[in-house]
Amino acid sequence: MDINILREYIPLYKDALFLTMKIGWQGILLSLILGLAGAAILHFRIPVLKAITGIYIEIFRNTPLLVQLFFIYFALPKVGIKITAETCGVLGLGLLGGAYMIETIRSGLESIPVIQTESALSLGMTKEQTFIHVILPQAISMSVPGLLANIIFLLKETSVFSTISLMDLMFTAKDLIGMYAKTIECLFLLVVFYLIMLLPVSILGSIVERRMRYGQFGD
Amino acid sequence: MSELLKVTHLQKKFGDNVVLKDINLSVKKGEVVVIIGPSGCGKSTFLRCLNGLEEIQDGVIVVDGLPVEAGKREITKLRQKIGMVFQSYELFPHKTVLENIILAPMKVQKRSKDEAIKEALELLDKVGLVDKKDYYPRQLSGGQKQRVAIVRALLMHPDILLFDEVTAALDPEMVHEVLETMLSLAKSGSTMLIVTHEMSFARAIADRIIFLDKGEIVEESSDAKSFFIKPTTERAKKFLKTFDYE
Numbered sequence A: 001m002d003i004n005i006l007r008e009y010i011p012l013y014k015d016a017l018f019l020t021m022k023i024g025w026q027g028i029l030l031s032l033i034l035g036l037a038g039a040a041i042l043h044f045r046i047p048v049l050k051a052i053t054g055i056y057i058e059i060f061r062n063t064p065l066l067v068q069l070f071f072i073y074f075a076l077p078k079v080g081i082k083i084t085a086e087t088c089g090v091l092g093l094g095l096l097g098g099a100y101m102i103e104t105i106r107s108g109l110e111s112i113p114v115i116q117t118e119s120a121l122s123l124g125m126t127k128e129q130t131f132i133h134v135i136l137p138q139a140i141s142m143s144v145p146g147l148l149a150n151i152i153f154l155l156k157e158t159s160v161f162s163t164i165s166l167m168d169l170m171f172t173a174k175d176l177i178g179m180y181a182k183t184i185e186c187l188f189l190l191v192v193f194y195l196i197m198l199l200p201v202s203i204l205g206s207i208v209e210r211r212m213r214y215g216q217f218g219d
Numbered sequence B: 001m002s003e004l005l006k007v008t009h010l011q012k013k014f015g016d017n018v019v020l021k022d023i024n025l026s027v028k029k030g031e032v033v034v035i036i037g038p039s040g041c042g043k044s045t046f047l048r049c050l051n052g053l054e055e056i057q058d059g060v061i062v063v064d065g066l067p068v069e070a071g072k073r074e075i076t077k078l079r080q081k082i083g084m085v086f087q088s089y090e091l092f093p094h095k096t097v098l099e100n101i102i103l104a105p106m107k108v109q110k111r112s113k114d115e116a117i118k119e120a121l122e123l124l125d126k127v128g129l130v131d132k133k134d135y136y137p138r139q140l141s142g143g144q145k146q147r148v149a150i151v152r153a154l155l156m157h158p159d160i161l162l163f164d165e166v167t168a169a170l171d172p173e174m175v176h177e178v179l180e181t182m183l184s185l186a187k188s189g190s191t192m193l194i195v196t197h198e199m200s201f202a203r204a205i206a207d208r209i210i211f212l213d214k215g216e217i218v219e220e221s222s223d224a225k226s227f228f229i230k231p232t233t234e235r236a237k238k239f240l241k242t243f244d245y246e
Helices: A003-043 A048-059 A063-078 A085-110 A114-122 A129-165 A169-180 A183-216 B041-050 B073-083 B097-107 B115-128 B143-152 B171-186 B197-205 B225-230 B234-241
Strands: B003-014 B017-028 B032-036 B058-063 B082-085 B160-164 B191-195 B208-214 B218-219
Touching: A003 A048, A003 A085, A003 A169, A003 A183, A048 A085, A048 B115, A048 B197, A063 A129, A085 A129, A085 B234, A114 A129, A114 B082, A129 A169, A129 A183, A129 B097, A129 B197, A129 B225, A169 A183, B003 B041, B003 B191, B017 B041, B017 B218, B032 B097, B032 B197, B032 B218, B041 B058, B041 B160, B041 B191, B082 B143, B097 B115, B097 B143, B143 B171, B160 B208, B171 B191, B191 B197, B197 B225, B208 B225, B208 B234, B218 B225, B218 B234
Parallel strands: B032 B191, B032 B208, B082 B160, B160 B191
Antiparallel strands: B003 B017, B003 B058, B208 B218
């Protein structure tokens, strides 16, 4: 392995990392918003919206991200909806993630005993107040492991972005290999940069998880 | 004294299964009514009907002149008048003792945080738990949790308090502290409806005893002492016998 080559390539990978993280985290944010909204819709069994949410989950969980991105990036412009590659990445990741986040938060909500709701209702709280102040906070902390797994999964899925010519980590590695054939160096850096992106999330996540558990439950 | 709660011809069914049939009961202000009966007789369901946690199929429940109707928006207003304490405490595990107590007064009654805290601390002091105000429920014993749950219900200033087998999940030595708290509430003039299996407690606290069996009121007595010595119905006699070991 040639150290000089590594040194030369690192700035390129750094740029790619920033782009990957930017799109990745925006997509994750979108997926969390969708996840909360969808889980609330399912929790309150809101007619019509509930059915739409169900269909949405099935579609996005049962098709590959690659197909979803192609659809958004190449098919939508045919009907007059044009978006940039970056927006497409955020949208694709957010929509895919949303479907998973809904299911994770919903299972958290379902794990809270009904009598907790009844206890809040008996104090005169409305269904909405009960959801926001009593059920959701407990459900979220129950869902932390699942949410974390989703976040890491989504960050890794960003590697598909290269197919819609976003210059993410994967794209950069493939591009450099294609041009200069320094395969080992390029792949080595690819692994290192993915770890740089994901390890802190993983570590931070398990700390958060432990603290939430300690602070709230355990009896 | 004025009538606070009036139940007429209440019927409750789960599917085809009739759990409560034609229940009639009225409770005056300041009265302590104890409901006893074999398990599965509908005691807990009856309490749950009173604050609209269960829908009823027939009859009318009126609290302080207003009808209790499950599923209606107005039920949240009525529930503020009806405090309920559960067998399994049901404190909110993600909130401290103090946060548990002041949540509803602040969100529901829009009281100021300072005022809610002030009253919460006074009440906690009365039940001897003021030093536990920043603890989480999991750090408390069962008896302490139940006393916090009672304080939480009291802070809403309910007109009537429902107790659903509040000592049934407690270790024997914890039962006493909770019952003491309830006795002092009764002495201070609170209107209470109590479902319990603690017969000696029932005898001590009750202004009136209701014996419920198979979904109907079998015997009603405003003389708790003579009820326990000499129940008039066969079913009550049989039930009370199950508590004797001689």
